[in-house]
Amino acid sequence: MNMGKFDKYAGLYAEQGGFDIPATATLGAAFTPATNRALTLTAEYQRIFYGDVKSIANSGALLGGAPLGANNGPGFGWTDIDAVRVAAIYRANEKLTLRGGVSYATDFLKSTNEVLFNVLAPATPKWHVSIGASYKIRDNMELTGAYTHIFEHKVSGSNLTPGFGQPVSLRMYQNELSVGLSYKW
Template identity: 55%
Template sequence: MKTCLRHLAKLSALMSAFALASPATATNGYFSNGYGGQSKGMAGAGVAVPTGVLGMAQNPATGVKLGNQAGFCLTTFAPNRDVEIAPGGPLTPGTHKSQNDVFFIPCGGANWKLDDRSSLGAFVFGNGGMNTEFDTNFFAGLGAGSAPVGVNLEQAFITLNYARKVNDRLTLGVSPILAVQRFKAQGLQAFSALSISPSDVTNRGHDWSTGFGVNLGLLYEANPEWTFGAAYRNEIQMSKFSRYKGLFADGEFDVPAMLTLGAAYTPAAAPHWTLTGEYQRIFYGNVKPIANSSAPPGGPLGATNGVGFGWQDVDVWRLAAIWQKSDKLTLRTGVSYSTEFIKNDGNVVINTIAPGTPQWHLSAGGTYEINDRWAFTFAYTHAFSNSFSGSNPALTGVAQPVKIRMHQHEVATGISYRW
């Protein structure tokens, strides 16, 4: 066991470095829509059904169901992001497309059965992020700005997981989390004059931040047909970005809390089918740099009430199905919908540097059992194109219309090993 943990620690460090070289996968706001190939094949569902080692990121209580298992996954993420600016104001008119449109994001870990009622796991995954890079600095007309313009936020979670079956129906789980994030902004010189620390707004290279949190979960098997799951991850207080203390409110960028509730139904008359539904709430509205409005601007950048992205809490609904077609092949599909996260049209302008607009996701995938120990998982997700439009005369001087738009393609693959 000690040897396995040492190897896993080295692998976790390596995967964390890779995960922090990429933004999140298919997203709700900037949070990943599910973790691991099995979950992604169901549009992010997994709180009430086990979905492999990475499924513990959604519900720590599922660890007991996994037994001895290790898994590695790789997601190819292809977002298409553009900003459309109308003439008639200081912002550069035209359609501006963000570069860097293909990313590779790894994840993985292992789970060990301690006894018939408990398990211990360790894994690493990319929680979320955003990445934009526009060749034309459309903010330059506000006063200054070098090209390119954009931001890069990356979040990785390194996690331990303990699950315990309290009785024949109820299982509880807990996951301590080490959160690591880094951030870079470039081309935002036009906003320096609005900051309490003008030299700490943009073009300072990457800065790092860390914090600790916990994910709690339960799995309740009411009867052979119905299973209920719930998980709550607290708001993670992150250390300050000292290089960007003039950009973020109080210099901080904490990780919002997340609550997920779900149920799974496996009919006795058709035990090869499982249907699952979920509700999830992401508490973006509690984190000042994310939630503070920019319409009209409040206090100066970097202050407690400084300009933010103007996001509100997001509700996500998912419906998915699992079909065990044979002993070798299991197929999955799912659909998810998230509510709008931008509070009002006036916040659209500042969101040009982070246009995470998709609301609908559709997924399909499956797992093929190669033999008694090895299995291969695959999934494809399409985040449908969506746009938000607005203007912010208080920021740009005139009501210059701006539209932000994004759609996404995602292919997730994974390999798992049981012993």
């Protein structure tokens, strides 16, 4: 993948709008028991290297240093994270497949002093749970649906801008519903 600069955000993101996609390393495994070929269990570990992207990793705690958008300018103060996921797939019959899983990620902020600038990107959640199913309508058509709930998580800190100092809290939760129809030509 190659990502260009966000030219319209050159005055906000460090490196004149540089905002690369962080590198990731993933290791996973799947197991289908010989005694139950309809079931597959999966596990995955992923490391996301946010610390290598200056717009994400640089400290934004004190905005009185380098100006926004500057080389080595303020960022979100994120650190590398680890994510662990486990899931199961159950093929109930030739037409119906059921899926479910859970995901946990470690804290992304280097310090609670980074909370203020993160109001622009309040990605606080740690736990996700998903369920889904696919139903084969006919040989060339399948209906798929999924629901994901991202549990609320709150991160609190202080506004370190000189003369302020009030508490700052970020929280987020999400619900996602998706439906798709596949048709094979």
